[in-house]
Each structure stands twice: as C-alpha cells, then as structure tokens.
Amino acid sequence: MNQVTIVDHPLVQHKLTLLRDKSRTTKGFRQLAREIATLMCYEVTRDLSLDMVTIETPLRSMESRMLSGKKLVFAPILRAGMGLLEGMLDLVPSARVAHIGLYREPESLVAVEYYFKAPQELPDRLVIAIDPMLATGNTAVAALDRLKEHGATDIRFVCLLATQEGLANVHDHHPGVRIWTAAIDEQLSDHGYILPGLGDAGDRLYGTK
Numbered sequence: 001m002n003q004v005t006i007v008d009h010p011l012v013q014h015k016l017t018l019l020r021d022k023s024r025t026t027k028g029f030r031q032l033a034r035e036i037a038t039l040m041c042y043e044v045t046r047d048l049s050l051d052m053v054t055i056e057t058p059l060r061s062m063e064s065r066m067l068s069g070k071k072l073v074f075a076p077i078l079r080a081g082m083g084l085l086e087g088m089l090d091l092v093p094s095a096r097v098a099h100i101g102l103y104r105e106p107e108s109l110v111a112v113e114y115y116f117k118a119p120q121e122l123p124d125r126l127v128i129a130i131d132p133m134l135a136t137g138n139t140a141v142a143a144l145d146r147l148k149e150h151g152a153t154d155i156r157f158v159c160l161l162a163t164q165e166g167l168a169n170v171h172d173h174h175p176g177v178r179i180w181t182a183a184i185d186e187q188l189s190d191h192g193y194i195l196p197g198l199g200d201a202g203d204r205l206y207g208t209k
C-alpha cells in the first residue's frame with residue numbers, strides 16, 4: 001500500500017467536522033476548505049529538504065536554512081481541487097500551479113480530461129496533486145498518469161476524504177505516490193459518493209446545487 005498519512009491534528013479534525021455538516025453555508029464551506037488545506041500543506045511539506053545559506057541579519061552574518069531545489073508545484077484537479085489551492089498557496093506563495101481538468105463521467109465514473117496546463121521542468125520539481133475527494137480513485141489515477149506523461153517523477157497526493165477502494169486503486173497504478181488525507185471514510189455509494197462523506201465537494205464549494 002502507498003504510504004498513507006492521516007492528518008489527525010485536532011484543528012484539522014475539528015474543521016473537517018464543521019465542513020461535513022450539511023448546514024454549512026457555501027461561504028463557510030469554502031473558508032473551512034481553505035483553512036484545512038493550509039494545515040494539510042504544512043503536513044505534506046514537513047520533510048522537504050533544506051540547504052544552508054549565508055544571510056546578513058541587521059547585526060551580523062549567519063548560516064541559515066532555506067528550502068532546496070526548484071519551486072514546488074501544486075496540481076489541483078478541477079474543479080474541486082481549486083477549493084484547496086489558495087489555502088496551500090497561503091503557505092507556499094511561490095509555488096507553481098499545474099491545472100488538471102478532469103470530470104467523472106456520471107454513469108461509468110471514468111475520468112475524462114478536458115484541460116491540462118503545467119509549468120516547465122516538472123521532472124525536477126516536487127508535484128503535490130490536490131483533490132478533496134479520493135472516492136473510486138479513477139480521477140486521481142488519471143491525473144497522476146497525466147503528470148507522469150509530462151515528466152513528473154516526485155509526486156504526492158493530498159485529499160480531505162478517501163476510501164479504501166480509492167487508496168487501493170491509486171496504489172495499484174501509482175505505488176510510489178504517497179497520500180495525505182484527513183480521514184478514510186467507511187464506504188463508496190453506488191453513484192461513487194463517499195459515505196458518510198461531505199456530499200459533492202465542487203457543488204458545496206461553488207454553490208452549484
């Protein structure tokens with residue numbers, strides 16, 4: 001199984017409960033998703049490597065640490081992944097962004113691509129794919145396929161909710177991709193919804209239902 005990290009930080013779990021609640025307004029849902037994304041970003045970047053650099057403080061020079069390597073890439077899967085992007089950029093404002101346009105075909109639940117635009121030099125960058133819901137895993141697998149076709153080799157995946165089926169699907173196709181999630185839910189409905197879940201993340205973020 002891919003290494004899966006459940007982010008059990010009390011603030012993440014508290015905010016996730018508020019997010020799941022069906023009485024949450026669109027505004028409240030969007031704000032909470034952003035806040036949780038910032039906290040998830042903190043966890044997924046916890047082991048990034050650092051270089052020593054020399055800087056001048058107002059008083060003297062010193063050796064201090066800075067992130068090494070090229071700017072990292074956040075890769076939101078449209079459209080619900082956009083609901084997590086800004087929260088992650090709040091923490092890493094210089095990150096690049098790769099947009100991946102995929103939707104789930106309602107009958108087959110197969111992921112269909114309609115847009116892909118990524119920064120240069122993907123092979124040299126850590127890419128963090130983001131989608132709030134890892135349900136069947138088909139969309140995640142398709143997004144990871146596309147990122148690898150464009151040269152990405154070092155990829156992580158961040159979601160809010162996952163299912164065992166979705167995690168297993170990603171593992172079967174992309175065993176090297178580590179996953180961070182705030183929870184693993186019990187079940188997948190016949191229509192591909194996570195249960196108990198939080199409903200359709202895109203609709204709740206953008207008020208489209």
Ligand code: URA
Nearest residue numbers: 133135193194200201
């Ligand atoms: N996508 C969603 O938005 N919600 C689910 O429950 C599953 C996939």
